[in-house]
Every structure is written in structure tokens, then in C-alpha cells.
Amino acid sequence: MKAPASDVIVVGGGIMGAATAFFLRKRGRSVTLLEQGLVGQQASGVNFGNVRRQGRFLPQLPLANRSRSIWGRLRELLGEDVEFLSTGHIRVCYRQEQVAVLEAYAKDASAYGLSLEIISQNALRARFPFLGPEVIAGSFSPNDGHANPRLAAPAFARAAAREGASIVENAEAKIIEKVGEDFAVSCVDGREFRAPVLLVSAGAWGNLLSSQFGEAVPLVARGPQMAVTEPAPYSIHPVLGVSTEVPDEVVYLRQIPRGNVVFGGGARGDAFPDIRRAYVKPQNTLAQLRQIRRIAPQLSQLHVIRVWSGIESYLPDDRPIMGASRRVSGLHYAFGFCGHGFQLGPGVGDVMAELIDTGTTSTPIEPFHIGRFAADPPAATIPSPPKIGVN
Numbered sequence: 001m002k003a004p005a006s007d008v009i010v011v012g013g014g015i016m017g018a019a020t021a022f023f024l025r026k027r028g029r030s031v032t033l034l035e036q037g038l039v040g041q042q043a044s045g046v047n048f049g050n051v052r053r054q055g056r057f058l059p060q061l062p063l064a065n066r067s068r069s070i071w072g073r074l075r076e077l078l079g080e081d082v083e084f085l086s087t088g089h090i091r092v093c094y095r096q097e098q099v100a101v102l103e104a105y106a107k108d109a110s111a112y113g114l115s116l117e118i119i120s121q122n123a124l125r126a127r128f129p130f131l132g133p134e135v136i137a138g139s140f141s142p143n144d145g146h147a148n149p150r151l152a153a154p155a156f157a158r159a160a161a162r163e164g165a166s167i168v169e170n171a172e173a174k175i176i177e178k179v180g181e182d183f184a185v186s187c188v189d190g191r192e193f194r195a196p197v198l199l200v201s202a203g204a205w206g207n208l209l210s211s212q213f214g215e216a217v218p219l220v221a222r223g224p225q226m227a228v229t230e231p232a233p234y235s236i237h238p239v240l241g242v243s244t245e246v247p248d249e250v251v252y253l254r255q256i257p258r259g260n261v262v263f264g265g266g267a268r269g270d271a272f273p274d275i276r277r278a279y280v281k282p283q284n285t286l287a288q289l290r291q292i293r294r295i296a297p298q299l300s301q302l303h304v305i306r307v308w309s310g311i312e313s314y315l316p317d318d319r320p321i322m323g324a325s326r327r328v329s330g331l332h333y334a335f336g337f338c339g340h341g342f343q344l345g346p347g348v349g350d351v352m353a354e355l356i357d358t359g360t361t362s363t364p365i366e367p368f369h370i371g372r373f374a375a376d377p378p379a380a381t382i383p384s385p386p387k388i389g390v391n
């Protein structure tokens with residue numbers, strides 16, 4: 001039997017793959033999305049839900065800005081509510097030297113169109129009375145916010161399907177070969193698909209597929225840890241995070257209008273992509289709770305009702321892999337989002353669809369090219385050391 005053919009095959013139905021499929025249909029390209037489990041079941045569906053731009057690697061801000069503008073239009077674009085709230089995001093700090101870090105970032109970020117307000121202790125406490133006494137300053141990003149990760153990727157996939165995309169769940173792409181002008185994809189259950197263009201958007205599994213084309217990357221999978229409390233009166237509207245050089249102090253939280261407080265941070269647990277599991281370490285949750293008391297003491301009385309983790313992929317320079325393959329024409333990548341991909345998802349989908357459709361992008365993505373991990377990287381993509389992870 002002849003394998004079904006489309007213009008593009010997308011392998012992986014997280015937010016990157018689902019958003020790309022949607023935007024490809026908007027550009028009139030036929031697309032088949034293959035997902036080994038269910039759409040949005042992995043990192044895209046279990047993350048913290050931060051739609052945060054501040055604190056990012058500066059050259060990533062044009063992509064994050066493009067994504068932020070799509071987040072604001074998602075209800076109209078997808079015809080569904082993914083609970084995106086533009087509540088603002090505050091990064092607070094406990095030490096004077098960190099104030100200088102926040103100020104320097106705010107100055108640099110303004111060149112990328114991101115406006116941040118540095119607020120000192122008394123003004124901060126007056127405006128956000130829930131902050132603890134150790135907090136001495138904060139950087140407020142008024143147009144960042146949060147959304148419900150459980151809803152976002154499936155909403156993109158449903159909208160893509162309504163636009164005519166073929167969304168195939170429980171289809172694990174096992175072998176991908178270039179046969180003539182086409183990619184031939186064989187799934188574990190024997191199904192086959194063909195297309196002249198292929199996007200690997202397979203998250204923590206991306207390296208298994210890029211390796212098949214001689215483009216292995218030093219990706220590791222880890223499990224950031226999250227928890228949620230019982231509901232309490234809705235009083236913390238912005239997303240909160242800590243700016244610090246001390247890894248143990250990293251914590252972030254958001255309250256949803258139903259009252260529950262979602263939080264995460266600190267040490268990451270182990271993740272096992274082969275069995276699709278990431279396990280929670282109770283000591284990490286306890287460490288997060290100690291930090292929550294510092295940032296918002298009023299939360300210390302709340303009961304934790306659920307903890308979880310998810311499988312996320314990290315590269316040594318804390319940047320994703322995005323763009324065209326250096327070795328195989330028609331092959332594209334968007335994976336390895338290093339704990340910051342949820343906010344970027346809509347923008348990545350839009351940019352990857354633009355790249356596939358036109359051969360170029362109006363938003364710069366060169367710093368993320370897979371070639372930076374090749375034996376002979378192009379000068380423009382040589383990585384710099386990672387900064388401490390934030391959310």
C-alpha cells in the first residue's frame with residue numbers, strides 16, 4: 001500500500017509540533033503530525049505554565065516577543081481559551097549585588113523592546129504586600145503572565161485539525177530515511193508516511209532522531225519538579241520568581257483564579273525518556289517549600305495537594321535547537337528547549353512554519369542552529385556558558 005503523503009511531516013506533538021502544524025496549515029501547506037503518545041502529554045502538558053520573557057538569553061527575546069504577541073491572540077486564533085492571563089511577572093532578589101544584575105538586564109532588554117520596571121523594597125511591598133521581608137527589590141514585566149499547559153498544545157492540535165492537518169496519535173516514528181526527494185517515516189506499529197519536508201519537534205527524544213542523520217547533540221533529559229496547593233483566596237496575581245546566583249534559592253510560583261498556587265524550582269530530578277517517566281524527589285519539594293516561605297510567607301500554611309515532574313531536554317549552553325539541518329535538505333529541527341519552551345511555543349510554531357514555507361525567517365534564530373555542536377561549528381553559533389536556570 002502507498003504511504004500517505006503530505007507537504008510536511010512533523011514528528012512530535014508537544015507545543016512546538018502542534019503550533020507548527022497549525023501555522024503550516026495557515027500557510028496552505030498540507031501537514032501530518034505524528035505523536036508517539038497523546039498530543040501535549042509530555043513537557044508541554046505538565047510544565048509550570050510561565051509565559052515569561054524576562055531573564056531569558058537576550059538574543060532569544062525577538063522570538064519570545066513574537067510568541068508573546070501570539071499568546072495575546074490565541075483565543076481568536078484557536079477558537080479556544082487556554083487560560084492565558086497577562087498578569088505580569090516579578091523577579092525578586094534578596095541581596096544588593098543582585099539588584100545590579102536586575103538593573104543591567106532591564107537596560108539590555110529594553111534594546112529588544114522588553115520594558116522592565118525595577119522597583120525598590122518599600123514601593124514593592126506597597127504594591128505587592130504578599131512579598132516577604134527578605135525581598136529587597138524586584139523587576140516587574142507587566143505584559144508577561146501565565147497559561148494552562150494542559151490546554152495549550154491540544155488546542156493548537158485541534159485547531160490545526162480543523163484547518164485540515166492530519167493529527168496522528170499513538171504513532172511513534174522509529175526509522176526516518178531520505179528516499180529520493182522524500183522522507184519515509186516508519187512507525188513502530190508498521191504504519192508509513194512520506195513527505196519532502198520533515199520537522200523533528202520531539203522534545204527530549206529529538207536527539208534520537210537527529211542522530212539518525214549524523215547530527216547528534218549533547219542533550220540530557222531532566223525532570224523539573226512542580227507542586228500545587230489547596231485553593232486560597234486569589235490574592236497573588238503576577239507570577240513570582242527569584243533572581244539569584246544560589247541554585248537552592250530558585251523558586252517560582254503562580255496563583256490561578258480558582259485559588260490554587262502552583263510552584264516549582266530548585267533541584268531537578270531524574271528523567272527517563274525510554275520509559276516516558278520523571279519521578280519526584282520529596283526532598284526537592286521540601287526545599288522548594290522553604291524558599292516559598294521567604295518569597296511569600298502567607299503561603300506557608302497551605303497544604304500541598306499534588307506533586308509532579310516532567311521530561312525536559314537541556315543543552316549545555318541552555319539554548320534550544322532550531323532551524324534547518326546542516327546535512328540533509330528538507331530536514332528541520334525544533335527541540336531541546338531547556339526548561340523555557342512553553343512561552344516560546346506559539347512563536348516557534350510560527351517561525352518554523354515561516355522557515356519551511358519561505359526558506360527564511362523574519363525573526364533571528366541563528367544562535368540556536370544545530371551546527372553549533374558540529375565538529376566544525378560556524379563562528380556565529382559558537383555557544384557561551386549557560387546562566388543559572390530560572391522560570
Ligand SMILES: Cc1cc2nc3c(=O)[nH]c(=O)nc-3n(C[C@H](O)[C@H](O)[C@H](O)COP(=O)(O)OP(=O)(O)OC[C@H]3O[C@@H](n4cnc5c(N)ncnc54)[C@H](O)[C@@H]3O)c2cc1C
Nearest residue numbers: 012014016036044047048050173203310337340341342343
Ligand atoms: C515540569 C516542567 C516545568 C516547566 N515549566 C516551564 C515554564 O513555566 N515555562 C516555560 O516556558 N517552559 C517550561 N518548561 C519547559 C517546556 O515545558 C518545554 O520546553 C516545552 O514544553 C517543550 O515542548 P516540545 O514540544 O519541544 O516538547 P514535548 O512537550 O516534550 O513534546 C515532544 C513530543 O514528541 C513526542 N515524540 C518523541 N519522540 C517521538 C517519536 N519518535 N515519534 C512521535 N512522537 C514523538 C513526545 O511524545 C512528545 O509529546 C517546563 C518543563 C517541565 C518538564
